[in-house]
Amino acid sequence: MKKHASATWQGNLKQGKGTLSTESGVLSANPYGFNTRFEDTPGTNPEELIGAAHAGCFSMAFSMLLGEEGFTPDSIDTKATVTLDKVDDGFAITAVHLLMQAKIPKIDEAAFQTIANKAKAGCPVSKLLNADITLDATLSN
Numbered sequence: 001m002k003k004h005a006s007a008t009w010q011g012n013l014k015q016g017k018g019t020l021s022t023e024s025g026v027l028s029a030n031p032y033g034f035n036t037r038f039e040d041t042p043g044t045n046p047e048e049l050i051g052a053a054h055a056g057c058f059s060m061a062f063s064m065l066l067g068e069e070g071f072t073p074d075s076i077d078t079k080a081t082v083t084l085d086k087v088d089d090g091f092a093i094t095a096v097h098l099l100m101q102a103k104i105p106k107i108d109e110a111a112f113q114t115i116a117n118k119a120k121a122g123c124p125v126s127k128l129l130n131a132d133i134t135l136d137a138t139l140s141n
Contacts, residue, residue: 020044047093051080054125058098061123064102065115074103083131095132103140112139 005027007016019029035044036076055078066073083095098120104112115136120126126133 018047047082047084050125050129051082051096054082054096054123054129055080057123057125058100058119061063062100062102062116062119065119065122066107069111069115071104071107074105076100076102080140093129093131094098095134096126096129096133098133100135101138101140106137107139109139113137 004023005023007018008021008029010016014034016030017031017033019031021029022026030044032044032046033041035041037047039086058077058080059078062076062078063073078098078100081097081099082093084091085094087094100116102112102116116135120133120135
C-alpha cells in the first residue's frame, strides 16, 4: 500500500508560504508557513500533522491488539504532543508523548498497560520516528 501527500512552497523561509494536500482530499491546498509552525498563527504545520498521524496510528494499533486478546474498547482517546527542538545541525523532532485514555470493559490494569505499550512500540508511525516516544495510559471505568 502506498499513500500520497504533497507540499508546494514559494518564497523564503520567514515570508514564504506553502500548501499541503493529501491524496484523499482531506487536505487540499491547506496553507502553512513559518508563522503557523513557529508562531501562534492559526493553520497547520508538519509537527501537528505528525501528531495526528501518530495518535491515529497508535489508537488503531491498540484497538487491534485489544481485539486479539478478546477485548473491545468502548472508546480510545489519544493526544500526541510532538516536540521540535533546536539541535546542533538545525531542528529535530526529539520526542512524542502519547496521552491516551480508554474505556474498555472487563480488562484489568496490568493487561491494559501491557497491550498499550505493545501498541506504542508496534504502530507503524512509532517505528518511523527517530524520537523518544513516551506513553501515559489511563483506563477509565
